[in-house]
Amino acid sequence: MSQPYKAEEVRKALKEMHPFKSLAPGRNESDIFPKIRHIVGNDVTTFVLNFLNQHDMSPNSNFTHIVPPLVHISRFNRNSLEGPVLSSRELVSAQVWNDDYKKKKKSGYGLGQCRSPTCHSIFLWQSKNLFDSSPCKDSVTYNSMISGYARSDGYESEAIDLFIQMQFDNDSARIDEFKLTTMLNLVAKIRVLHYGRQVHSFMVKSGNDLSVFALSSLIDMYSKCGSFSDACGVVNGSVGEGVVDLVVKNALIAACCREGELEMARKIFLDNPEFNDNVSWNTMISGYVQNGCEVEAVELFKRMAEEGFRWNEHTFASLLTACSALKSLNLGKEVHGRVLKEGMCLNPFISSGIVDIYCKCGNMRYAESVHKTFGTNNIYAITSMIVGYLAKGDMPEARRLFDSLAEKEFRRVDRHYFWLRKIAAICICSFREYVVSDDTTVPDTVILVSLLGACAIRASVDPGKQIHAYILRTGIKTDEKAVSALIDMYSKCGFILYAQRMFRTVSIRDTIMYNVMIAGCAHHGYEYEAIHHFEEMIAHGLKPDSVTFIALLSACRHCGLVEVGENYFFLMTKDYAIQPEIDHYACMVDLYGRSNQLEKAVAFMEKMPFEPDSIILSAFLNSCRANRNLELARMAEKKLVEIEGENGNGARYFQLASVYASGGKWDDMGRVMRTMRGMDVKKLAGCSWVQVGNGVHVFTSGDRSHLEAEDVYFVLGCLIDELYDKAIMDENLLTMM
């Protein structure tokens, strides 16, 4: 027996949509009903989605009762209100899995991404009502309901309960292959290995473990639950040989990539390549990205098109992740252009990926622009932007974006939202407040690393020390990343001796830890120690990366070690195959400039594979000023105007004016000053600060406004005298030698 659900009732339900009145004051249902009917004849699904997107769909909402008829129409009754009589089972199916949902999911525009977060639960809530009221439930009814629960975040235990309960309640609803693969899908999602083993045992006992659906689901479940050997065991260890089903093959490739077994993944991928589809290529590209092989991912991306496969949203999403990791602004812009051409910018994965690239490259202006154009409701894009502003130390902007979240409908239980609350601790609260206000959750080391990073940016040693003490007191196990963050924090807050002491006490060091230590030594004028640490890391068999060389070259430029710097630059490309980035080139130009070798700096800039950016030219301008070389300064000015435009960065014009002033070229200086006129040019004064007790004391050049300025300048005078005496002594010593 099926419960009928007639079209007439749908019409009645629609006519009773009294809450519509509250949407537009003055309208009544007679205005609304023709509109609905009109839409039903065209694209009702869009209407339903927009409706769901625009309104509160919590279970207590006034609108919830109209969801079933709307979904009903969208699924079964496109062209008229007169339609077939539907059973409750069909309605359950319609609401949990309507055709449009599947189509949209396949094209990358899943409902989960385009409607408000509360809506999915309302589909389920309505489905459950229908399911409970249905007098006749068969196996398919149960499958639909279990599948609906399994795919909805937060309803996983309901799926398990229903799966168990069904075996006691209903003789006609037997456990079949559909239910078992659905349960495997659920286990893969919640990642509980022993549940997976139970379902697998059940499949073997009931003879449901041999179909290609079972195989792919089992491989996926074991892989996602962290048991790669079990995933391989599903195909009897014959990985890559005789895999007949493409989905099974792709599941295996994905499992290998997840495990970091890229060579094995590549072997399976290249075995019978004629069977590969877009998913195979996308899985392989994504595998390279997941394992830090971004360059290979970009190469494969190119080959994919060459071999006649079409890029889709998944392909671009992986490629964007690769560009972010490479921090390549040029590549990012190229991909951005391609994405615009392909019309994929509405996909939330894609738009947030583009925002992320610009944030990682530090170009917040572009990031803001993309973010505003392609939707401001993407929590990933907002997270990237907050982190981008934090990395630049721009706390007010980070705070502004965080506050904007309060107006949006992100789910409070969403783990992304949960993470953002941690950022709030960085932006807004002190660590002490964070610990007190959030004492139900012990922060993990990753959170602590973020907090320490913020302390380092703000050069706030006190909260940094609090966090260090908290780690020691609570006995939280610190990994290499946490120790590196502590070393970095102490170093950037000016406490290089603490940083060095901490570094010495650690027995296991990785490349990142050496990088922060080398950079710390370089910044504090311990150039030879920086070089010593580099040699030590090589001796320990660690592989330096591009950051290592930025830190090393930075050390060289601070003490004018031109030849040593040149050697490292050469070593980096030849021995370690590291492609120099713009930061490496900037270090070299600065190194030549500071050593008064302007011709070498110019020759080096001319050989660069890309145009010098404003940072390089700015460093070069400083050298021109020190050397009073006005001809080269004019050349740099021309380039700067090309890069930044006539209305470029005001600080650069100040810099340029001071170059001309230092050479007595008052006409040129006047010209630059006139260019600045009418522009909103502000120069942020450089300043130093020192924390004494609970107070921070800030000093700018020539500033005598401090209450104790007289004493401060007296001590400063003594220090200058002492340095002067030392310089004289050094000079005498050199003469004697």
Add this chain to the structure above:
DNA sequence: TTAGGGTTAG
């Protein structure tokens, strides 16, 4: 009618 593989944040 209901099940399988590939895409984002620290």
